[in-house]
Amino acid sequence: MNTQPSKQLISPSQSFPFPEEGKAEIFPVGDIRTEAGGVVWDARIAVQRWGELRRDTDGSTNIILVEHALTGDSDAVNWWNGLIGPGLSLDTDRYCVMCTNALGGCSGTTGPSSPHPDGRPWGSRFPALSIRDLVTAERQLLDVLGISKVTAVVGGSMGGARTLEWILMHPERVGAAAILAVSARASAWQIGIQSAQISAITNDPEWLNGEYHSTSGYPRQGLAAARRIAHLTYRGEQEIDERFGTDAQDGENPLGVFRDPGQRFAVQSYLDHQARKLVERFDAGSYVVLTEALNRHDIGRGRGGLNKALSEIQVPTLVAGVDTDILYPYHQQEHISRNVGNLLGMAKIVSPVGHDAFLTETRQVARVFRRFLLLATGANPA
Amino acid sequence: MNTQPSKQLISPSQSFPFPEEGKAEIFPVGDIRTEAGGVVWDARIAVQRWGELRRDTDGSTNIILVEHALTGDSDAVNWWNGLIGPGLSLDTDRYCVMCTNALGGCSGTTGPSSPHPDGRPWGSRFPALSIRDLVTAERQLLDVLGISKVTAVVGGSMGGARTLEWILMHPERVGAAAILAVSARASAWQIGIQSAQISAITNDPEWLNGEYHSTSGYPRQGLAAARRIAHLTYRGEQEIDERFGTDAQDGENPLGVFRDPGQRFAVQSYLDHQARKLVERFDAGSYVVLTEALNRHDIGRGRGGLNKALSEIQVPTLVAGVDTDILYPYHQQEHISRNVGNLLGMAKIVSPVGHDAFLTETRQVARVFRRFLLLATGANPA
Numbered sequence: 001m002n003t004q005p006s007k008q009l010i011s012p013s014q015s016f017p018f019p020e021e022g023k024a025e026i027f028p029v030g031d032i033r034t035e036a037g038g039v040v041w042d043a044r045i046a047v048q049r050w051g052e053l054r055r056d057t058d059g060s061t062n063i064i065l066v067e068h069a070l071t072g073d074s075d076a077v078n079w080w081n082g083l084i085g086p087g088l089s090l091d092t093d094r095y096c097v098m099c100t101n102a103l104g105g106c107s108g109t110t111g112p113s114s115p116h117p118d119g120r121p122w123g124s125r126f127p128a129l130s131i132r133d134l135v136t137a138e139r140q141l142l143d144v145l146g147i148s149k150v151t152a153v154v155g156g157s158m159g160g161a162r163t164l165e166w167i168l169m170h171p172e173r174v175g176a177a178a179i180l181a182v183s184a185r186a187s188a189w190q191i192g193i194q195s196a197q198i199s200a201i202t203n204d205p206e207w208l209n210g211e212y213h214s215t216s217g218y219p220r221q222g223l224a225a226a227r228r229i230a231h232l233t234y235r236g237e238q239e240i241d242e243r244f245g246t247d248a249q250d251g252e253n254p255l256g257v258f259r260d261p262g263q264r265f266a267v268q269s270y271l272d273h274q275a276r277k278l279v280e281r282f283d284a285g286s287y288v289v290l291t292e293a294l295n296r297h298d299i300g301r302g303r304g305g306l307n308k309a310l311s312e313i314q315v316p317t318l319v320a321g322v323d324t325d326i327l328y329p330y331h332q333q334e335h336i337s338r339n340v341g342n343l344l345g346m347a348k349i350v351s352p353v354g355h356d357a358f359l360t361e362t363r364q365v366a367r368v369f370r371r372f373l374l375l376a377t378g379a380n381p382a
Numbered sequence: 383m384n385t386q387p388s389k390q391l392i393s394p395s396q397s398f399p400f401p402e403e404g405k406a407e408i409f410p411v412g413d414i415r416t417e418a419g420g421v422v423w424d425a426r427i428a429v430q431r432w433g434e435l436r437r438d439t440d441g442s443t444n445i446i447l448v449e450h451a452l453t454g455d456s457d458a459v460n461w462w463n464g465l466i467g468p469g470l471s472l473d474t475d476r477y478c479v480m481c482t483n484a485l486g487g488c489s490g491t492t493g494p495s496s497p498h499p500d501g502r503p504w505g506s507r508f509p510a511l512s513i514r515d516l517v518t519a520e521r522q523l524l525d526v527l528g529i530s531k532v533t534a535v536v537g538g539s540m541g542g543a544r545t546l547e548w549i550l551m552h553p554e555r556v557g558a559a560a561i562l563a564v565s566a567r568a569s570a571w572q573i574g575i576q577s578a579q580i581s582a583i584t585n586d587p588e589w590l591n592g593e594y595h596s597t598s599g600y601p602r603q604g605l606a607a608a609r610r611i612a613h614l615t616y617r618g619e620q621e622i623d624e625r626f627g628t629d630a631q632d633g634e635n636p637l638g639v640f641r642d643p644g645q646r647f648a649v650q651s652y653l654d655h656q657a658r659k660l661v662e663r664f665d666a667g668s669y670v671v672l673t674e675a676l677n678r679h680d681i682g683r684g685r686g687g688l689n690k691a692l693s694e695i696q697v698p699t700l701v702a703g704v705d706t707d708i709l710y711p712y713h714q715q716e717h718i719s720r721n722v723g724n725l726l727g728m729a730k731i732v733s734p735v736g737h738d739a740f741l742t743e744t745r746q747v748a749r750v751f752r753r754f755l756l757l758a759t760g761a762n763p764a
Contacts, residue, residue: 038639128641188626188649189619195650196611202643203603205587221585229578229611237571237711244570246680257420259510259674261584267570268577292641298628326708329619 018145024048024074024101026108029140038127041117045141046101046108048074050084051092059148060175064090065138066099067155067162069359070230070290071282073107074099082362089366089373095151102162103137104129104289112285113213122285124210129289130296131158135165142173149173152376154369156180156358157328158290161297164336167315168299176316176344176376178369181325181358183332184306184339185298190327193233194291197226201284210285223284224275226291231274236324236354244270310339318372320347320365322357344375400527406430406456406483408490411522420509423499427523428483428490430456432466433474441530442557446472447520448481449537449544451741452612452672453664455489456481464744471751477533484544485519486511486671494667495595504667506592511671512678513540517547524555531555534758536751538562538740539710540672543679546718549697550681558698558726558758560751563707563740565714566688566721567680572709575615576673579608583666592667605666606657608673613656618706618736626652692721700754702729702747704739726757 019025024046032040054062066076066084076099077084084090084097101109104126112126142150153174155163160182167177183190204222206212212219232240244267248254252263264272300306317340321333330348337346347368351357358365401407406428414422436444448458448466458481459466466472466479483491486508494508524532535556537545542564549559565572586604588594594601614622626649630636634645646654682688699722703715712730719728729750733739740747 034639036637036639124640127639128637130637185628187619187623188628188647189614189617189622191628191647192610192614192622192649192653195647195653196607196614198641199607199610199643200582203585203607225578225581225585228574228581232571232574232578235571237569237708238713240571240574241569246567246570246573255418255510255512255678257416257418257509258506259580259670261581265570265573265577265677267574271574271577288641295647296637326619331620 018053019047019049021050022048022077024108027141027144029137029144032103032133032137032140034127034133034136035130036128040103040110040127040137043103043110043137043140044108044114045103045110045137046074047098047141048076049096049098050077051094051096053096055147059146061147061150062095063147063150064095064097065150065153065166066090066097067153067159067166068099068102069155069157069159070294071278071287072102072159073105074101075107079359080365083366083369089369090154098150100138100141102134102158102290104134104286104293106283106286109137111283112210112289113283121213123213126210126285126289128296129293131161131165131293132169134162134293135169138162138166139170139173150175152176152178152373154178154180154372157182157355158294161294164299167313167317168303168309171313171315174315176318176372178318178320178372179333179336180320180349180365180368181322181328181333181355183297183328184310184336185300186295187332191295193229193327194295197229198288198291200225200229201288204284207284210288213285219284220279223279223282223287224272226287227275227278228271231271233327234354234356236326236352238324239352239354240267242352307339310336311341313341316342316344316376318344318347318368318375320349320358320368322349322351322353322355322361324352324357325355327355345371347371400435401429401431403432404430404459406490409523409526411519411526414485414515414519414522416509416515416518417512418510422485422492422509422519425485425492425519425522426490426496427485427492427519428456429480429523430458431478431480432459433476433478435478437529443529443532444477445529445532446477446479447532447535447548448472448479449535449541449548450481450484451537451539451541452676453660453669454484454541455487456483457489461741465748465751471748471755472536480532482520482523484516484540484672486516486668486675488665488668491519493665494592494671495665503595505595508592508667508671510678511675513543513547513675514551516544516675517551520544520548521552521555532557534558534560534755536560536562536754539564539737540676543676546681549695549699550685550691553695553697556697558700558754560700560702560754561715561718562702562747562750563704563710563715563737565679565710566692566718567682568677569714573677575611575709576677579611580670580673582607582611583670586666589666592670595667601666602661605661605664605669606654608669609657609660610653613653615709616736616738618708618734620706621734621736622649624734689721692718693723695723698724698726698758700726700729700750700757702731702740702750704731704733704735704737704743706734706739707737709737727753729753
């Protein structure tokens with residue numbers, strides 16, 4: 001690598017605490033006042049980073065802030081595998097890649113399963129969040145860390161929604177933005193299918209109005225049902241069909257004399273597996289809060305409408321989408337690109353995978369990021 | 383109308399009982415043995431017809447047999463409004479249009495809510511059905527009515543699946559077929575989203591393993607949840623978005639400090655309305671049985687695979703699909719048209735509505751039917 005650092009190197013301990021490379025740390029960021037008028041008292045935000053932080057005298061940094069999707073976390077090298085590291089498209093020899101766990105989450109950041117200041121879990125007392133509130137929390141973390149400006153914010157799906165709000169709420173703090181597989185606001189279809197997921201959880205008898213954290217129960221069945229529905233919106237129907245078709249699960253017979261939930265088609269077993277994996281790692285309350293935040297996603301709210309908001313974006317912005325995405329169809333990214341005030345470029349990820357292609361099509365996403373950083377910073381591609 | 387009856391007019395009472403025009407009648411058709419080895423004892427089938435029956439000496443008739451979709455019934459002039467009647471595309475001056483309620487249904491035909499021969503409701507004793515079993519039941523009705531051959535079978539969605547099975551199981555009894563908005567087998571995505579609907583119902587505490595018919599309870603919440611999900615697969619996302627976007631329901635505020643299921647987006651209210659309408663008119667057990675039949679839809683089963691089965695179809699067949707259908711995407715109808723042994727024609731219904739366009743785009747569907755009958759019978763279009 002022929003990287004000539006143009007920014008001063010600040011060691012983690014020199015002027016402010018900064019997490020050790022790859023290690024999650026949790027910072028208190030104070031109270032967070034939500035867009036709707038609620039408060040998350042004494043919030044904590046989990047953060048990870050890879051690559052050394054460099055900071056200019058004007059307070060700008062070499063940080064690329066990565067925004068995770070609905071059930072993601074701060075461990076971006078895990079879920080955006082192959083994109084972050086030395087010599088990779090988000091090159092940690094050059095950039096400090098940083099990722100926080102979203103407010104409302106369950107991987108270190110304050111969410112419904114976290115202790116309220118009174119010691120009991122937040123549960124149903126946790127306020128409803130908007131995408132803007134997730135950005136507010138992250139902005140408060142940057143304040144705590146003394147980071148005045150980042151080189152770029154990048155994200156897909158809910159991470160893309162947060163990236164859009166970043167460049168509208170705090171344009172002076174973002175050098176450039178890359179927005180993948182998202183829309184400028186929730187569509188009615190998204191609200192519908194997301195609300196179906198919320199209902200699946202809140203109809204589970206063990207949900208207990210969101211107060212299950214203090215009990216031995218857990219709305220496992222409801223969260224599993226939500227994830228099965230969600231997964232079908234994350235995947236292209238042709239990709240799923242090529243893999244499973246009408247195959248029976250090994251050793252099961254879904255064509256018996258009576259319907260039997262233990263006798264499944266292969267695709268049902270696959271969805272059950274996806275659901276089980278999520279139930280083991282994710283809190284149902286966080287799933288509800290963050291899904292509700294997606295329902296409330298609308299960059300036009302209070303800004304004179306969608307296209308006016310988009311037209312006022314002056315941060316250089318690259319937009320990318322997936323041709324087979326049924327959750328955030330490609331025309332939604334085209335809509336952003338047509339109306340955004342400062343368009344760096346538009347990219348189409350071509351894949352049978354559907355929405356999840358922004359996570360799985362590593363080579364194509366890497367090309368998008370290299371082009372993005374080249375256009376945004378003028379730096380030679382790694 | 384310049385219609386010259388070429389077939390002998392048979393009055394309803396002359397040689398066999400036939401329902402009065404537009405009036406549902408219920409006929410016992412004997413026991414029905416299912417593909418998987420179950421039995422529906424002493425089944426009854428509800429049937430309606432419009433137009434006079436004409437029968438040739440060879441037993442063939444002027445019947446157009448209309449096959450309803452998942453939650454349809456025998457009242458085809460209601461759900462296929464504007465297509466069936468004197469001078470309409472399914473012209474009752476010329477044809478006798480006939481429609482039965484599918485086996486497993488709840489509108490007169492035997493289903494899980496019907497009395498078992500022991501007097502109690504069938505409930506969970508009702509066997510799992512395949513699409514072929516629905517055709518078997520209908521074929522037994524035709525036997526009872528003495529109808530050896532119909533001019534055509536037409537249907538969309540589950541009705542299209544039944545039409546496909548008709549021309550594979552009993553090609554000698556069908557003059558021609560029109561198949562709308564369906565596939566040659568369930569796709570993995572369909573099985574996934576349909577299973578999510580079944581789970582929503584069977585997870586309802588009032589489902590009681592399908593035995594709720596004898597109780598005061600009813601899995602209302604589960605059936606409503608299933609219908610909300612289903613409806614999102616029946617409608618194009620752009621059509622729903624144009625109608626509702628992120629609008630709040632009148633008098634409600636979905637952006638409050640806390641998530642509140644009583645404060646909804648307009649699209650949620652719309653889906654609740656669709657769900658409520660279904661809950662009032664449809665049995666949850668029938669919904670499960672018929673959705674499971676869609677999961678089992680596979681014309682290739684036991685016939686050497688999909689394309690072999692399609693290639694063996696000798697009944698002249700017209701195929702139509704909807705360009706924005708996400709449940710049965712257009713490529714699935716193209717697949718049928720490419721492989722069917724005797725293709726009359728292919729038609730694309732262009733509509734933002736999605737799958738439901740086969741019900742709502744009356745003018746386009748009428749054109750499809752006129753062309754179909756012209757090609758199939760050589761008759762002058764009405």
